[in-house]
Amino acid sequence: MAVQWVLVCHGLVTLLVVVSFLCGQWPIFQGTFIERIHFFLTSGAYDYFLRFVGAVFGSKCSNAVLSVEYYCCDRPNPILQIFYLGILSMTYYFIVKSSFAYIPGYYLSGIHRYTSLLAVAVGILLFLLTSFSDPGTINSANVSQYLSAYPYDNIIYAEKECSTCKIQKPARSKHCSICDRCVARFDHHCGWMNNCIGERNTRYFMAFLLWHFLLCLYGTVAIGLVLAGRLKELRVVYILTVYYGIENSFLGLAPHVAQWLLGSYNTLILIAVFLAIVGMLLAGFFGYHAKLCLTNTTTNETFKWQEYMSWQRKLNEAKASAAALRASISGMSSDRKPLLSKWRAFFQRSPLQDGQIVQNNVYDKGFVHNVVEVIYPLSSRPSFTRPKLKPT
Numbered sequence: 001m002a003v004q005w006v007l008v009c010h011g012l013v014t015l016l017v018v019v020s021f022l023c024g025q026w027p028i029f030q031g032t033f034i035e036r037i038h039f040f041l042t043s044g045a046y047d048y049f050l051r052f053v054g055a056v057f058g059s060k061c062s063n064a065v066l067s068v069e070y071y072c073c074d075r076p077n078p079i080l081q082i083f084y085l086g087i088l089s090m091t092y093y094f095i096v097k098s099s100f101a102y103i104p105g106y107y108l109s110g111i112h113r114y115t116s117l118l119a120v121a122v123g124i125l126l127f128l129l130t131s132f133s134d135p136g137t138i139n140s141a142n143v144s145q146y147l148s149a150y151p152y153d154n155i156i157y158a159e160k161e162c163s164t165c166k167i168q169k170p171a172r173s174k175h176c177s178i179c180d181r182c183v184a185r186f187d188h189h190c191g192w193m194n195n196c197i198g199e200r201n202t203r204y205f206m207a208f209l210l211w212h213f214l215l216c217l218y219g220t221v222a223i224g225l226v227l228a229g230r231l232k233e234l235r236v237v238y239i240l241t242v243y244y245g246i247e248n249s250f251l252g253l254a255p256h257v258a259q260w261l262l263g264s265y266n267t268l269i270l271i272a273v274f275l276a277i278v279g280m281l282l283a284g285f286f287g288y289h290a291k292l293c294l295t296n297t298t299t300n301e302t303f304k305w306q307e308y309m310s311w312q313r314k315l316n317e318a319k320a321s322a323a324a325l326r327a328s329i330s331g332m333s334s335d336r337k338p339l340l341s342k343w344r345a346f347f348q349r350s351p352l353q354d355g356q357i358v359q360n361n362v363y364d365k366g367f368v369h370n371v372v373e374v375i376y377p378l379s380s381r382p383s384f385t386r387p388k389l390k391p392t
């Protein structure tokens with residue numbers, strides 16, 4: 001039983017590390033060990049490493065590490081792109097090596113040898129499209145079309161100039177400090193793509209996420225069917241039933257079947273577990289971005305709205321305490337009020353609850369419009385690209 005326990009532990013540790021690293025800062029993990037692992041992986045471990053390098057090799061070495069960090073995290077670089085291509089090709093290579101001998105099998109036809117390659121090729125194509133497409137770079141020549149496509153809402157966006165590009169900043173745009181350019185309908189800078197995700201390539205990014213989720217699902221199901229086919233072809237269930245003298249019941253046989261599978265096809269099971277974990281993470285990430293697309297919000301705007309809401313909340317609190325202070329001063333100076341008014345005041349709504357804060361997203365024009373806007377960006381529509389005719 002040793003091999004399968006190693007595999008189970010491997011799966012659990014991988015899941016814990018990946019979930020902690022990617023999702024540990026989420027509110028649901030607040031105060032848990034997952035949050036602590038996240039902080040250790042994202043900053044704690046690196047701080048210890050820097051201190052260790054400084055103490056053992058001196059400040060020159062720690063400065064060298066800092067400049068490597070600057071190149072990796074603050075400058076455009078293809079490290080994660082190479083990493084993505086490496087993971088994809090290695091995973092596909094191991095799948096081919098360990099499963100193609102059983103395709104065609106009992107449940108899978110020979111066509112999956114070609115469709116799997118096609119599916120991976122489409123994935124790479126979407127990756128290249130997202131990585132090398134223009135996210136909506138704003139320059140002095142096209143700024144007017146972005147300004148007309150995205151009017152200021154005067155809530156989270158007001159008329160402003162980019163201090164680096166020295167051009168007017170259209171609403172929903174942001175200056176990406178890594179790429180050093182202003183990008184329209186800026187979502188985020190994606191290290192995996194080495195590109196910003198903005199107005200013109202959000203569609204490719206969404207297609208990339210969805211396709212890679214489906215790719216993981218396809219891989220997991222296909223490996224499951226290969227293994228099920230092997231069980232059927234080798235009559236494993238029948239042999240195990242006879243060997244152990246167990247009745248043909250699922251609960252009685254399942255541990256023996258699992259043991260046999262783990263002993264005979266551990267590489268395939270390892271790949272299936274890896275694909276299932278990555279697939280779940282991709283599904284979560286796609287779901288989050290799909291919700292943003294449906295409500296016509298960007299990742300950048302979610303931070304802006306959070307800032308706006310907390311500022312409004314503080315403003316309401318200040319107003320409420322000022323009103324309470326005024327009331328107590330006037331209460332002290334005027335004659336005593338009848339007891340009934342105190343009771344009424346007690347049951348009245350708190351002034352804090354009076355100022356309802358609403359997130360009024362003027363760019364949200366309904367699900368259908370919002371999705372069409374992602375697929376067919378506003379600034380590429382003729383109504384915004386044509387020069388406006390001056391009234392005569």
Ligand SMILES: [Zn+2]
Binds near residue numbers: 175180182
């Ligand atoms: Zn700029």
Ligand SMILES: [Zn+2]
Binds near residue numbers: 177179189
């Ligand atoms: Zn960028």
